[in-house]
Amino acid sequence: MSDALINSLAAAVEARPDDLTLRLHLAEMLVAAGRGAEAIGHAAQILAREPGNTTAQQLMSRALGGPAPVVPQSGPEEETPPATVPASDAGSADLGAGKPGAGKPVDWAAMEEQFGDVVPPRFARGDGEPDPVRGTEDRVFDVERPPVTLADVGGMTDVKKRLEVSFLGPLRNPKMRSLFGKSLRGGLLLYGPPGCGKTFLARAVAGEMGASFISLSITDVLNMWIGSSERNLHDLFESARGHSPCVLFLDEIDALGHKRSQLQSSMRTVVNQLLTELDGVDGGNDGVFVLAATNAPWDVDSALRRPGRLDRTVLVLPPDRPARAAILEYHLRDRPVAGIDLDAVAAATEHHSGADLAHLCETAAEYAMRDSIASGEIRMINQADMLAAAKEVRPSTDAWFSTARNVAMFANESGEYDDLAAYLKKRKIR
Structure with missing residues (x-):
């Protein structure tokens, strides 16, 4: 047994x-x-x-x-009715x-x-053979058509320029693409502190080009049974190829594509499968643009970042002052507000991430709601609420930059973190 x-x-x-x-x-x-x-x-x-x-x-x-x-054997008259x-x-x-x-x-x-959801099938499927349990039906993934575009993204000028050159420009100009031999495929690694809009940017890219959007996280891939994780990863890429043009977003790529030297053998095969899919060995990746996001690029396997895979890296920084004002306006648009100076609040929230600003608006709304409940009369969210919330909600990006500082100082021999080092120098975080 x-x-x-x-x-x-x-x-x-x-x-x-x-x-x-x-x-x-x-x-x-x-x-x-x-x-x-x-x-x-x-x-x-x-x-x-x-x-x-x-x-x-x-x-x-x-x-x-x-x-x-x-x-004792029951007689016919004592048999349990089939309905039981x-x-x-x-x-x-x-x-x-x-x-x-x-x-x-x-x-x-x-x-x-x-x-079947808890016990694996007894026999593995051979190449070209249908699964004995699931049959031949395709797996279904969430394929979206995001309504947002790059115009909805505040700031990130450098990121937008890189996207325009690497993918959006060639997509809009097929004749130029053909003349210069530019393949309609690519990979871009977005990195930076959490909450700065990497996921929103990926959706905006798909919306800008009118493409399909598939978001992949580690929970969509990993499975306890040997070989299932690799199959899940292959099926996701096949779905993206079948819906091209498509933006395939690999969230938390450091978890899925961690350095193989630090992984057990079972996870190494998953990273190897990811490398194979990015190369398009089993199927062409034309029309599939891979966007990956991570808070820890230093933990990503170097093979994932070589030319032809995630070969372009962009630092996604906390929003600048105009972008902060735009983000604040976005999160206040459906709330009762009066007399708010967005520029003044943006000036008071330097180094805050987009997620920090959303939390700030939520906190200011709580102040006004608390007073409204106490007095029995509706009070608008005002400038005092926003500034008080700005003092309470501290920027969450500081901890990330403390870690990134060590990387920029001691692990930047290749120059891949030069943009990070320049930003830290500008902020005098040395």
């Missing part, structure tokens, strides 16, 4: 403790594997809920080393019935269909 399968079933039972059919199957496998002590606990839990469960009684007796109890056994459980309800070797054959297809 495979210990791996028993361990998988044990994990499934832990995840679904009320599934007595699954627990009964695990107990039977434990008995067959000579692990009676473990089977006793599962059989006891089944009998505590269903004292008349004859299969559990038999398993308990076998686990204790005694003969299986003789269960749900049709979906019929294939698995007979799995442990009768003496060993004397029951009905196991309906493995039904078992895999019922427990």
